[in-house]
Amino acid sequence: MPVAAKIVPCLWFDKQAEEAAEFYVSLFPDSRIDGVDRAPSDYPAGKEGDVLLVQFTLAGSPFTALNGGDYFKFTEAVSFQIDCADQAECDRYTNALSAVPEAEQCGWVKDRYGLSWQIVPTMMTEILSDPDRAKAKRVFDAMMDMKRLDIAALEAAARGEG
Numbered sequence: 001m002p003v004a005a006k007i008v009p010c011l012w013f014d015k016q017a018e019e020a021a022e023f024y025v026s027l028f029p030d031s032r033i034d035g036v037d038r039a040p041s042d043y044p045a046g047k048e049g050d051v052l053l054v055q056f057t058l059a060g061s062p063f064t065a066l067n068g069g070d071y072f073k074f075t076e077a078v079s080f081q082i083d084c085a086d087q088a089e090c091d092r093y094t095n096a097l098s099a100v101p102e103a104e105q106c107g108w109v110k111d112r113y114g115l116s117w118q119i120v121p122t123m124m125t126e127i128l129s130d131p132d133r134a135k136a137k138r139v140f141d142a143m144m145d146m147k148r149l150d151i152a153a154l155e156a157a158a159r160g161e162g
Contacts, residue, residue, distance in 0.1 A: 004062070005061070005062045008062045008063060008064055009063050009064070010063075010064040010065075010066055011063060011064070011065045011066065011074075011115065012066050012068045012071075012072050012074075013065055013066065013067055013068070013113060014045070014067070014068075014069060014070045015045070015046070015050075015067050015069075016067075016113060017051060017052075017053070017054045017065035017066055017067045018036060018051045018054050018065070018067075020065055020113050020115075021033055021054040021056040021063070021065045023112075024056070024058050024063075025056055025057070025058060027093070027096050027097070028058055028059040029059065030057070030059055030060045031056070031057055031058050031059060031060075032056065032057050033054065033055075033056050034055040034056055034057055034062070035053075035054070035055040036051055036053070036054050036055075037051075037052050037053040037054075037055075038050060038051060038052060039051075039052040044069055045067060045068050045069025045070075045071075046067060046069075050067065051067055052066070052067055053065070053066055053067075073114055074113070074114040074115045074116065075116075076108070076110075076116045078116070079108065079115075079116035079117060079118050080115070080116075080117050080118070081117075081118040081120055082117060082118065082119050082120065083120055083122055083125070084119060084120060084121050084122065085121075085122055086121070086151065087121070087150070087151045087152070090107075090119050090121055090148070090149060090151065091148075093117070093119050094107075094109055094119050094148050097109050097111045097117050097119075098110070098111070099111050099112040101147075103116075104147040104148060105147055106143055106144060106146060106147075106149070107119045107120055107124075107143070107146070107148065107149040119148075119149065120149070121149060121151050121154070123151060123154065123155065124139065124143065124149065124151075124154060127139045127154070127158050128140060135158050135160075138157040138158060138160060139154050139157045139158050141157070142154055142156075142157035
């Protein structure tokens, strides 16, 4: 399948590439499975005919998922940021993706496959770049004490309340 993007993230899974891709595309609009390639012969992590690669589109961006075996694991060094318009959207993605509640911090969650996501309200990004650095500091400090981001509390911090 031809890929329109020059750079496509490839996510390494043990044997759950197709399951993970189906899960991710179920969460985001403008998402779909674009193709599934099966191994043409045996390989270290699988057998001929096993799912090897899954090409999928996630929120309009192309991705590849690879069943490469249990050699490598995801770390927080790479995460995907989800820009959210409101609290309902933040809550929906957090509830759907967070599989390790003890890993939640400052809007970051870890999913059932070990992949990290940042659930970020649009207002947070805007306030952190506000020229009023005292306002940005209040919001940043409030965020640092949160596991799941609370937009109302962040807005109150921006106003200097509480």
